[in-house]
Amino acid sequence: MTTDYRSAFPSAKPAFAMLHLKGEDRADRLDRARHEIDLLAGSGLDAFIVENYFGDVDDVVAVLDHLRDTRPDAVFGINILKDDWRAFELAQAYGAAFLQLDSVAGHLPPDEDAVFAERLATARAATDALVFGGVRFKYQPYLSGRSLREDLELGVQRCDAIVVTGEGTGLLTPLEKTAEFREVVGDGFPLIIGAGVTPQNVADQLAEADGVIIGSALKDTLADTGDVSAENVAAFIAALRALPARV
Numbered sequence: 699m700t701t702d703y704r705s706a707f708p709s710a711k712p713a714f715a716m717l718h719l720k721g722e723d724r725a726d727r728l729d730r731a732r733h734e735i736d737l738l739a740g741s742g743l744d745a746f747i748v749e750n751y752f753g754d755v756d757d758v759v760a761v762l763d764h765l766r767d768t769r770p771d772a773v774f775g776i777n778i779l780k781d782d783w784r785a786f787e788l789a790q791a792y793g794a795a796f797l798q799l800d801s802v803a804g805h806l807p808p809d810e811d812a813v814f815a816e817r818l819a820t821a822r823a824a825t826d827a828l829v830f831g832g833v834r835f836k837y838q839p840y841l842s843g844r845s846l847r848e849d850l851e852l853g854v855q856r857c858d859a860i861v862v863t864g865e866g867t868g869l870l871t872p873l874e875k876t877a878e879f880r881e882v883v884g885d886g887f888p889l890i891i892g893a894g895v896t897p898q899n900v901a902d903q904l905a906e907a908d909g910v911i912i913g914s915a916l917k918d919t920l921a922d923t924g925d926v927s928a929e930n931v932a933a934f935i936a937a938l939r940a941l942p943a944r945v
Contacts, residue, residue: 704908724760748765775796860888880906891911
C-alpha cells in the first residue's frame with residue numbers, strides 16, 4: 699500500500715457519491731451514469747463509488763471505461779456486490795483509489811472466515827487500492843459467533859477504513875452504533891458512515907466519523923430509486939462546507 703486513508707483525499711472528512719447504475723437496459727444505465735457523473739464532478743464531493751446495485755458487473759465495467767476515457771483524473775472506488783474478488787481485479791485494472799467490501803468480518807462462520815481472511819490478505823497485498831470494509835453492515839448476515847468488539851478488531855486488521863450503517867439503504871445510521879464502533883476502533887482508525895446521512899443530520903453523523911458515503915440523499919426522491927438532483931447535490935455540499943472540520 700503506497701498511501702493511507704487520511705492522505706488519499708483532499709478533504710478532512712471526505713464524501714463519496716454512490717453511483718447505483720439504475721436504468722432500463724445497459725445503454726440506459728450507462729447514459730444515466732454519465733449524466734450523474736457530469737452532475738457530481740466538480741461539485742465538491744471527493745470521489746465516486748461505482749456499484750452494481752441495480753446493474754451488473756458489465757455495467758460497472760462500462761462506467762469505468764467511460765471514466766478512463768473522459769475523466770482520467772477522476773478519483774473513484776468500486777463495489778461489486780456479492781463478488782469481492784472481482785472488485786479487487788477491477789480496482790487494480792482501472793486504477794481505483796479504493797474499493798468497498800460490504801463485510802470484512804462477522805458475516806461468515808469460523809471455518810469459512812479463515813479461508814476468506816487468507817484470500818483477503820493476498821488480494822490486499824496485490825493492490826494499491828484502499829479497502830473500505832463493513833462490519834455488521836446493512837443486509838449482511840451475522841454468522842461469526844464473535845462479539846462485535848472481536849469482529850471490529852479483526853476488521854481493523856483487514857481493511858483501511860471501517861464502514862458503519864444502520865439497517866438499510868437510506869436509513870439512518872444510529873449515533874449510538876457509530877459511537878460504539880469508534881470506542882472499539884479508536885480515534886486513529888478511519889470510520890465512514892455508509893447510509894442515511896442528509897444535509898440536516900450531517901454534522902451529527904460526522905461528529906464521530908471520518909467520511910461519508912452518500913447516495914439516496916442526492917436523489918430527487920431521497921430514495922435509491924430516484925434520480926440524482928443537482929439541487930440536492932448542492933444542498934449536501936453546502937452542509938458539508940459548513941462543517942468546521944472540513945478542509
